[in-house]
Amino acid sequence: MRSRAASPAILGALSICPMSGYDIRKFVQQHLGYFWKESYGQIYPMLKRMHSRGLVQVRVERQSGKPNRQVYSLAVAGSAEFEKWLAEPPAPPSPRNELLLKIFFGHRGRPQDAIRQVEELRSTHQRLLQEYVRVGKWLHTANAKHPGLPYWLMSLDFGERFSQMQVEWSESSLRELKRLANAASNAAPKKPARKKGR
Amino acid sequence: MRSRAASPAILGALSICPMSGYDIRKFVQQHLGYFWKESYGQIYPMLKRMHSRGLVQVRVERQSGKPNRQVYSLAVAGSAEFEKWLAEPPAPPSPRNELLLKIFFGHRGRPQDAIRQVEELRSTHQRLLQEYVRVGKWLHTANAKHPGLPYWLMSLDFGERFSQMQVEWSESSLRELKRLANAASNAAPKKPARKKGR
DNA sequence: ATGAGCATGTAACTGGTTACATGATTTA
């Protein structure tokens, strides 16, 4: 029981302005990308279902050389559904983090593999941090005084803190992993360790 | 292409000691719960598939009054598969955070609803923080000198930082949301705002 | 010429949840 729910991200995109399925995909990637995603395989069938339930309207824009654009817009019922969804408590994110699983069982593998994986995480989030700063500035200047701005900034702030946290965790863990790798190679050296021991 | 993969969490659990499907469920909940989960609907069929592929062995423990325990243990092939998996780069976590989606579109809803949702997030992670501290202490004392300990602590540390970050974000966002709620009620008051305006 | 961007959609599949069925034993 409990299903056939409309996609809130699609409803949300259409609450900004009318769009085609193609546009919705781009919107989700560009603006919600760091905490949400939708694939065409979901979007197109979902739009049809939502249309048949009266949540959205379609208008066809004729084009030559390409398929016609099916431009969807929110109907009154869709708007109501979206506001109802906004008020409900969110479902908790489902926990599935492969990196942490690998780290947890790390002593069954080689430290260098774990190190590579954590370094990869670090650089991913270093890149993201730069992007967040860029987007934040852009939002402030280009969309100053849009009523949505404070909310966009709050969600962006979450991403920023999350990436910051992951960079810090990576650095702390890399120190520990290198220590472990070193201890292991001293305990069972192929070529005898020099540096310090005897 | 690329499928029929064995469940790494199950392989990992069995790498600790032989277990039944029931035990695996408990192990995952108790020790991997904040970054992983498996339901019976996955575990039991998966164990059969892994058995037929020669990754695990079964031993039946007769019991009266209950179903017999099917105790699984890692076979050599399963151990190899697990180590191979450990060395591969992890799949990035799939981004789907309903709370952030609601926050992003927050200006379409009522600030009080967002406030309630963020307060809920804060208290969830305040509770988790306490638990992490407890578990960390326990690990240090009960499992000192187990070779897995540093790895368990690293993954725990991630959870701790993540919860800490979410508490901080919640507090910062709650301040902002309350400010917005206030501004909105001053702009369109049902009973005239007193306090400051005129 | 090659690839990216525009634009639609479907089919096959994999992945995962939930509810159901069974039933004894222990604990509150």
Added chain:
DNA sequence: TAAATCATGTAACCAGTTACATGCTCAT
């Protein structure tokens, strides 16, 4: 006497990804 714990499993869903099919235009 009610609920939790032990212990297995299946069937019916629901959710989501990927590959495929089509074909034009524009920039490199």
